[in-house]
Amino acid sequence: MxxxxxxxxxxxxxxxxxxxxxxxxxxxxxxxxxxxxxxxxxxxxxxxxxxxxxxxxxxxxxxxxxxxxxxxxxxxxxxxxxxxxxxxxxxxxxxxxxxxxxxxxxxxxxxxxxxLEKLRVNHLTKILVVGESQDTRNHLKDLLERHNYHVIQARCGAAAIEELEKHPQIKLVITEKEMANMDGLELCNQIRSKYSKDEISIIGLSEDNNQSLTAKFIKNGANDFLTTPFCLEEFYCRVLQNIEYIENIAIIQRQANTDYLTGLFNRRYFFEQVSPIIKRRYIDGINSTLAMIDIDYFKSVNDTYGHDAGDVVLKSIAKLMQRHFSPNYLAARVGGEEFCIFLDTTSRNQAIMLLDDFRKDIENMLVDIGIGSGKNTITCTISIGITHGCDSSFDEIMIKADELLYDAKDSGRNMVIAD
The missing domain is CATH 3.40.50.2300 (Response regulator)
Structure with a gap:
């Protein structure tokens, strides 16, 4: 309940x-x-x-x-x-x-x-507690669960690495220094070889009050350090700060990588992600599939109903695109009314079927543009160009898809054309 x-x-x-x-x-x-x-x-x-x-x-x-x-x-x-x-x-x-x-x-x-706001959502945040002492781990688990965090335990460094692989959503690791085989400092090094400080925060713990230990932990990849026994208030503040650091970085990255209007990935992120994949596929001799999509007569929507109505159309198409293609494929808004979908190794025929189903749903969709006090609905269509092949250049594939898109427009719009 x-x-x-x-x-x-x-x-x-x-x-x-x-x-x-x-x-x-x-x-x-x-x-x-x-x-x-x-x-x-x-x-x-x-x-x-x-x-x-x-x-x-x-x-x-x-x-x-x-x-x-x-x-x-x-x-x-x-x-x-x-x-x-x-x-x-x-x-x-x-x-x-x-x-x-x-x-x-x-x-x-x-x-x-x-x-209160954090307590409501903290159950979504996973924290890994690492240490040889079961009593210490249980004590930390009890403290963290008071704040509703999802706590995972590991008794040694090797077990901690396994838990990180099993639970990629872990945002914070709290580790003791004193452990056999792999101590807390080495664990920090192992974690940092796979995860950056933008992905996982680490807090080191030790009973040793040697002032140099804080520096050692931080130099080995930790974000923070606490001497035990610690002040309870300080513990909670450090935990919250380190988790919010990861969350804030994720927000900044999401804002940098997405289109502000539609919520789809933006052109820069799309190019950065797809280009190396296409190069790898070319080296392996594997075909890649990419689709370019353009809204038909979009300028007339803006001219007739205003740019606010045009924005509603863009957002409605993007929402349907996410429903059709996320999370299996990468979709982005790459221009004003242009979208691009990377279907990776999807076959030509399968891509045509997927994109044509999407085109039909767009054609049948009623978009409420809400002019004045009443509700006004309009319809729209899209044209799609699909290229499927093995090219080393992302730019070349984009050019091919774009040419096919304009073939679709020149042939009457509201259709899919593939090479």
Whole structure:
């Protein structure tokens, strides 16, 4: 059962209103209680709660009693408090809470919203924990699972490499230094021989407080290092920072490689990916298949209905193209109304069948361009040129496909022509 409710336990009405707002913005439904007594009345609904945001001091529970009550009943808790003394902080961090946030911090509320947003999707993030000690691995697993991460364990460096091959979605590796056969430093080297820092982050761990160890880990490919035992808050911050680094790089790469309007790959990325494949196929004596596609009379769509309508047509065709050809083939928008699909080693006849099915679906598609207050639909067609052969030059293959495309246009449009 998906849990979309977040319990807010707070006696200050202004802060309660603020929490309700940020919980809603994070995509959850806020349920509120202002006292421990009100919390107890909600106990039948505890299985519905994704987590709770708990004020440390309540009128009928001034010393964190609400925290212990909810944690004991398996409601994950984020503690918010105005008390900033070390004793209170240490007492809270001894409990299996998700996090501890002080209200006086100006970044407390943006941080809380961001934390909720991450907790919602962290189950999609895989973290590999490596170390000889089962107790240490289990402790790290417990800490990470409080934040809903998907945790995989490996007892040695060789096992870690195997897990990385089995789980290519792993974003973070946390490894101890002290391991037999392959220590943490060598594991870093092994990982970096296959994966860049843009693909996987590594955090090294060691009980050794030698100051040079941080540098050794980083020089051997790690992104970060922590001395154990570590501060729990620091651990979570380092984990989050390293994962978000990988995620941000992926966002930048995706934005650089895709067409902003259609979401298809752009011309540059398409050329970079396809050109070396075609060269390899030529060396191996294997034919490659490439299709050029152009929207028929697209200029008249823009002239008649406006460029916004033209954009809707482009996006509609791109969406159908993704449905037909992703993820098996590489499709891109290479010009204004021009698209290109690389079908690699697909046979000529199979490519003609695939592209003609696509052409027919485009012909039968109604595109709602939404002019004014009413709904207005238009239809469109496409012309397609397909080349199938063994050439060493990507440019030559593109030229052939383009010539075939214009043969299709000269022959009446709305058709597929192949060499």
């Amino acid at each position: 998906k849990k979309f409710n977040v319990l807010i336990v707070e006696d200050s009405k202004p802060i309660l209103a603020l929490h309700k707002n940020l919980v809603t913005r994070a995509g959850f439904n806020p349920i509120t209680a202002e006292t421990l007594e009100q919390v107890k009345l909600l106990e039948p609904r505890f299985p519905e709660f994704f987590c709770a945001i708990i004020d440390y001091s309540l009128p009928d529970a001034p010393n964190g009693e609400a925290i212990a009550y909810l944690l004991a009943r398996n409601v994950p808790g984020i503690v918010m408090t105005g008390m900033i003394d070390d004793e209170t902080r240490n007492n809270i961090l001894q409990l299996p809470v998700i996090d501890y946030i002080t209200k006086e911090n100006k970044q407390a509320y943006p941080y809380l919203q961001h934390l």
